[in-house]
Amino acid sequence: MIVQQDILIVGGGMVGASLAHALSGHGYKIGVIEAWPLSSSSQPSYDDRVIALSWGSRLILQAMGVWHGIETVAQPILDIHISDRGHFGFTRLNHHQEGVDALGYVVTAKS
Numbered sequence: 001m002i003v004q005q006d007i008l009i010v011g012g013g014m015v016g017a018s019l020a021h022a023l024s025g026h027g028y029k030i031g032v033i034e035a036w037p038l039s040s041s042s043q044p045s046y047d048d049r050v051i052a053l054s055w056g057s058r059l060i061l062q063a064m065g066v067w068h069g070i071e072t073v074a075q076p077i078l079d080i081h082i083s084d085r086g087h088f089g090f091t092r093l094n095h096h097q098e099g100v101d102a103l104g105y106v107v108t109a110k111s
Helices: 014-026 055-063 067-071
Strands: 007-010 030-033 050-054 075-077 079-083 090-094 104-108
Touching: 007 014, 014 030, 050 055, 055 067, 055 104
Parallel strands: 007 030
Antiparallel strands: 050 104, 075 104, 079 090
């Protein structure tokens, strides 16, 4: 059996699934190739690792209509301190100074 697709995405992890969802409302026939069955509870991409999402990623996920499902488990990043011990200089970022609710968010991959 031959199936025609306009777009074929290899990998149904976080990135592949997000891309498929983002493109789904644009009239394309989208296929996702994934080694693990959709019904599998042991998909290796959704494990105990954590990811950091930027403020911009939040805006993209809001536009896709999926942020509400992540928001309840997302931990906000309110301050960032960047330095290199033994070297000159450092940077500190604060969400209030940047005028945003959070600089980013920490979320477990299985969320």
